[in-house]
Amino acid sequence: AQSVTQLDSHVSVSEGTPVLLRCNYSSSYSPSLFWYVQHPNKGLQLLLKYTSAATLVKGINGFEAEFKKSETSFHLTKPSAHMSDAAEYFCVVRIRTYKYIFGTGTRLKVLA
Amino acid sequence: DAGVIQSPRHEVTEMGQEVTLRCKPISGHNSLFWYRQTMMRGLELLIYFNNNVPIDDSGMPEDRFSAKMPNASFSTLKIQPSEPRDSAVYFCASRTVGAGETQYFGPGTRLLVL
Numbered sequence: 001a002q003s004v005t006q007l008d009s010h011v012s013v014s015e016g017t018p019v020l021l022r023c024n025y026s027s028s029y030s031p032s033l034f035w036y037v038q039h040p041n042k043g044l045q046l047l048l049k050y051t052s053a054a055t056l057v058k059g060i061n062g063f064e065a066e067f068k069k070s071e072t073s074f075h076l077t078k079p080s081a082h083m084s085d086a087a088e089y090f091c092v093v094r095i096r097t098y099k100y101i102f103g104t105g106t107r108l109k110v111l112a
Numbered sequence: 113d114a115g116v117i118q119s120p121r122h123e124v125t126e127m128g129q130e131v132t133l134r135c136k137p138i139s140g141h142n143s144l145f146w147y148r149q150t151m152m153r154g155l156e157l158l159i160y161f162n163n164n165v166p167i168d169d170s171g172m173p174e175d176r177f178s179a180k181m182p183n184a185s186f187s188t189l190k191i192q193p194s195e196p197r198d199s200a201v202y203f204c205a206s207r208t209v210g211a212g213e214t215q216y217f218g219p220g221t222r223l224l225v226l
Contacts, residue, residue, distance in 0.1 A: 099157070
């Protein structure tokens with residue numbers, strides 16, 4: 001079965017320290033993978049996507065993610081957290097033309 | 113580009129009333145999705161349209177839910193009659209065929225059924 005697992009439901013970091021949000025996927029073929037961010041009472045905003053080009057994907061606001069096929073992972077990172085990064089983050093895998101599986105989300109808290 | 117537009121942003125209604133949610137996709141996008149987000153179930157696909165035609169409505173909870181897309185720039189999701197368990201945030205997303213098949217989400221409609 002195809003699935004996506006976000007390994008942490010909550011992550012807390014101090015402002016200025018690195019961010020790591022973990023995502024593992026299961027797919028029977030080369031997937032398209034996405035990270036979205038959702039700020040409180042807002043819609044989902046695309047951070048970045050992987051579509052079988054470069055394995056290291058750079059997104060908006062300094063975020064990047066690395067596709068590792070051998071580990072079936074697509075972890076999201078940022079070198080230095082900012083207060084405005086506090087939000088919920090969703091890892092998403094596209095499994096069919098119009099079917100997307102959403103992870104359960106990771107709520108990122110940034111401490112001053 | 114204005115992005116995906118949804119209205120209303122908030123809706124409070126009483127059980128048994130009809131609720132209509134509206135969506136305007138990004139111009140030029142030919143696919144439209146309706147999702148529901150709840151704490152318990154996360155994001156669920158309700159229905160998918162391609163070129164204004166409903167392709168998959170298997171996620172629509174029951175007959176109380178219906179969706180239409182009369183043209184490429186407008187879609188509605190209707191709940192009649194509404195029930196308290198329908199309380200959720202409803203998102204519309206659109207995309208165009210191309211590299212990555214990226215969905216672009218609207219701001220959502222927060223529905224509360226009392």
